[in-house]
Amino acid sequence: MVHGDNKDLVLPPKVASIQVIVVPMPYKDANPRTIFNAYSITAVLLTKASLRAEEDLRDNYSPYWKYSYWEMKGVPLRIKICPKDMANKKVRLIRHDNSSKTVLPT
Numbered sequence: 043m044v045h046g047d048n049k050d051l052v053l054p055p056k057v058a059s060i061q062v063i064v065v066p067m068p069y070k071d072a073n074p075r076t077i078f079n080a081y082s083i084t085a086v087l088l089t090k091a092s093l094r095a096e097e098d099l100r101d102n103y104s105p106y107w108k109y110s111y112w113e114m115k116g117v118p119l120r121i122k123i124c125p126k127d128m129a130n131k132k133v134r135l136i137r138h139d140n141s142s143k144t145v146l147p148t
Contacts, residue, residue: 080128118137
């Protein structure tokens with residue numbers, strides 16, 4: 043079932059052309075290359091697991107702009123790894139349909 047909510051398009055994972063988007067969230071003090079590498083590895087692992095995953099490594103947009111962009115495209119799951127999460131060996135998953143956030147160990 044494809045539908046929209048008050049925010050934007052909502053697609054079930056089986057229908058979505060991109061099931062998972064990986065968006066880097068570098069901080070000013072952090073090394074962005076380290077974070078981008080972690081995201082690229084994550085996207086490759088998800089693709090090998092037969093998920094349609096992509097990473098958004100554009101550096102001319104803010105992370106929040108990218109979140110909004112991919113939500114409007116209907117991507118059902120977003121993965122966020124910030125430097126603090128990398129230090130704690132955790133990742134955050136954000137579902138698009140209900141905005142629930144889940145923290146998973148890496």
